Amino acid sequence: MGPPAPPRQISRERLLAFQRRAVAGRVPLSGSIALTHRCNLRCVHCYLGDERHAATEGGERDAAFWISVLEQVAAAGCLNLLITGGEPLLRPDFAEIYVRAKRLGLLITVFTNATLVDEAILELFADQPPQLVEITLYGATAGVYEQVTGVPGSHGRCLDGATALRRRGIRVGFKSMILTENRREIPAMRRLAAEQGVDFRLDPALFPCKDGHCGPLSHRIPPEEAVAIEMEDPGYREKAAIYHQRLRDMPPESRLFGCLAGLTGFHVDPAGMLLPCLMVAAPAHDLRKGSFLAGWRHVIPAFREQEVRIGYECHRCEKRHLCGACPATVAMETGTPFQKAEYICRLGGERHRIILEELQKSAAHFGKGE
């Protein structure tokens, strides 16, 4: 055995090898926990729908439960943890759970609306920083923001929370869905993020509520307009083009789910059910009745075994890496994962069209030797 290697930062190549080992070994590397589905806002598009303002069936799990789960997932190899909700800062025991997660050596991201950031949270995060606090920002102005959230004063509290976090040196990012309500404020939101020196990401894909209610879909804007808004960000356009070039020649999968859900990814909902990801309801393993490892090894793998059916087109589509379609979210919209969702398909088609134009222009430019 050679000398001890000096501690050094992980190179990109070593990181890629690490991720390949995690996939090969089915290590539960990245998980999310939803501490609650309750929320203090009433966003018009939220896929949680009425769950935000109702009691969780069977009740939410307490801190002792979450700490036990965190200890189990860390022992199983989890490294990246997302703490989400609803609004996780609604939990009075948030700090107790968070501190334990940090002590287990988990790299933590927190999703929040930032309206409940108080001095205690600021001190906690300043002392033991998360990797990232990602904040939903639905408008640059109070008028638009609160048209989405339905809560007067929430815009100011959101920005105050974000500013307070940044001033304590905590890494913050903004994100938003593209909605009928805020489509015209996206450029202003981008500017606001840039002025504050934080990243800003957009997503036009709204989903039906988990209970099947399709109300959120009425807030979608036409896919061609949504993609035009996305492509106003040159960074996004470039990344999408590189992503498409890298993956377009990959052979189609025979399995229905080609993502990392249930392979290196998992989710635990507020009732304590272990799931492959937060967008699916099955297979599920009750962590009150069985260990994380038992569920990870014996229940969750069934998710990965689902195969495509004859007549299913999406896994062969040349645009599949651009549409963002997930069989789970497609099923929420169409009733089955095997029937494509028209809106999502059009998003992919428009992105594909624009990226191909860009690539053809680049090829023509270099072809002329200019």
Next chain:
Amino acid sequence: MTGERAPLPTGGDRGAVCARSTDVILREVAGERILVPIRSGIADLQAIFAINAVGACIWEQLDGARSLDEVLATVLERFEVPASEARADIADFIEQLQGAGLVERRR
């Protein structure tokens, strides 16, 4: 860990005692041993520290009570390496850890 750093343990300073930071957690994930600081914000996985098996063994021994000689004895028990070479490697490794703010010398 504040103030000036104590002199680093050398190959001859067998009684030196070092302590790993209690704010750094050693994780073994997917064949990688990594040191995860609790009190620094980490932008991505490339900003944390990776060490090998021998390094992890030494890290675990740095409990603020064991002398350098005791750490050496444990390393020799677990790994096939000449004693003189191991002593120098341990001192060098601890120096690296101290430079990264991950350990401090107690005495």
